[in-house]
Amino acid sequence: MSKLLTKAASPPPVQLPSRKQSAHKGNFGRVLLVGGSRGMAGSISLSSIAALHAGAGLVSAAVPDAVLESVAGFHPALMTIPLPCDSAEFSQLAWSELRSRLSDLSAVGCGPGMGTGAGSRLLVKGLLSQKKLPLVLDADAINVLSMEGWLDDEQFARSDEDAPCVLTPHPGELQRLTNASAKDVSAQLQAAEELVRRLNFTVVVKGGPSHVVGRSPGDANDTTIQVWQNTTGNPGMATAGCGDVLTGVVTSLLGQGLDAMAAAQLAVWVHGRSGDESAARHSYAGMTALHVLETLADIADEMTSD
Ligand SMILES: NC(=O)C1=CN([C@@H]2O[C@H](COP(=O)(O)OP(=O)(O)OC[C@H]3O[C@@H](n4cnc5c(N)ncnc54)[C@H](OP(=O)(O)O)[C@@H]3O)[C@@H](O)[C@H]2O)[C@@H](O)CC1
Numbered sequence: 001m002s003k004l005l006t007k008a009a010s011p012p013p014v015q016l017p018s019r020k021q022s023a024h025k026g027n028f029g030r031v032l033l034v035g036g037s038r039g040m041a042g043s044i045s046l047s048s049i050a051a052l053h054a055g056a057g058l059v060s061a062a063v064p065d066a067v068l069e070s071v072a073g074f075h076p077a078l079m080t081i082p083l084p085c086d087s088a089e090f091s092q093l094a095w096s097e098l099r100s101r102l103s104d105l106s107a108v109g110c111g112p113g114m115g116t117g118a119g120s121r122l123l124v125k126g127l128l129s130q131k132k133l134p135l136v137l138d139a140d141a142i143n144v145l146s147m148e149g150w151l152d153d154e155q156f157a158r159s160d161e162d163a164p165c166v167l168t169p170h171p172g173e174l175q176r177l178t179n180a181s182a183k184d185v186s187a188q189l190q191a192a193e194e195l196v197r198r199l200n201f202t203v204v205v206k207g208g209p210s211h212v213v214g215r216s217p218g219d220a221n222d223t224t225i226q227v228w229q230n231t232t233g234n235p236g237m238a239t240a241g242c243g244d245v246l247t248g249v250v251t252s253l254l255g256q257g258l259d260a261m262a263a264a265q266l267a268v269w270v271h272g273r274s275g276d277e278s279a280a281r282h283s284y285a286g287m288t289a290l291h292v293l294e295t296l297a298d299i300a301d302e303m304t305s306d
């Protein structure tokens with residue numbers, strides 16, 4: 001008897017390959033989440049544990065030393081990397097410490113709860129420069145991009161030979177980044193298309209519903225930009241930490257080998273699907289990001305072909 005109260009209204013946009021009997025955790029990616037600060041340890045924990053629930057084989061969280069025990073305490077399967085911090089956030093020494101820890105990673109997600117101080121800015125710039133590393137930027141990492149104007153030119157553009165870079169702004173973050181009003185969905189989608197065209201990024205414009213804007217993989221000459229609208233999710237997800245959960249899911253699926261468009265679409269779909277099951281189990285007003293995170297464990301196999 002299924003423990004689920006809901007069924008997906010429509011199938012996932014893409015699927016993960018089914019798991020072989022002989023599978024081992026190395027087959028499902030080694031991912032890293034970078035973020036957190038004193039007072040916002042929960043955000044990076046939500047992202048990191050979400051990466052595990054979305055099927056990543058190995059997940060580490062690189063966090064300011066001051067919050068390491070808090071983050072590590074959320075889940076025994078999560079590994080942690082302490083980075084130098086000032087009183088609350090990463091210090092300017094954090095990037096030089098982290099850069100030597102990036103080999104054999106399959107994807108990195110950065111930004112939840114990170115703050116926008118000097119240490120965070122060096123981390124974002126350093127990770128953006130690692131163009132062979134699949135990267136997800138969310139929350140304060142996006143706010144750093146806005147403050148520094150780093151996307152105004154093409155220095156951080158990703159070629160088709162580079163690894164993907166996915167941005168996951170909510171409308172407020174996208175407004176800061178592009179000046180497209182958070183109240184104007186079409187203006188925001190146009191602004192996202194411009195980022196895709198100019199930088200070859202993939203952009204998740206979060207909301208109700210969310211959209212994924214990017215180029216279809218494969219033919220390098222195919223420059224058409226796809227704007228895909230999600231079919232899952234509900235207003236119960238308008239609750240603190242829900243976006244942090246999504247960051248972990250996108251990072252996890254990139255780390256499992258999906259291309260940027262597929263990873264972003266499937267992540268948004270399964271995240272909203274988990275939100276729908278959470279709303280049925282609890283209520284729109286009562287559900288929290290932790291419910292969405294934990295319900296992922298019950299529905300994650302819906303991402304996989306039979
Ligand atoms: N437990 C934890 O550790 C948590 C830590 N968190 C961390 O906090 C950091 C700040 O992130 P944040 O999103 O909370 O605040 P912020 O960047 O100021 O943006 C919010 C403002 O944007 C605007 N806005 C307009 N439309 C909007 C829309 N559709 N959806 C959302 N916003 C919309 C609106 O502005 P207004 O219109 O009110 O002027 C709104 O007030 C970040 O690092 C994150 O990871 C959180 O994840 C929570 C749990």
Ligand SMILES: Nc1ncnc2c1ncn2[C@@H]1O[C@H](COP(=O)(O)OP(=O)(O)O)[C@@H](O)[C@H]1O
Binds near residue numbers: 209232234235239245
């Ligand atoms: N009304 C809604 N319908 C569907 N999804 C929603 C709705 N409101 C919020 N969400 C989803 O919840 C998440 C909120 O992200 P975000 O604002 O970054 O949260 P936080 O930063 O607090 O983690 C996004 O994935 C967004 O699509």
Ligand SMILES: [Mg+2]
Binds near residue numbers: 138139170243
């Ligand atoms: Mg957010």
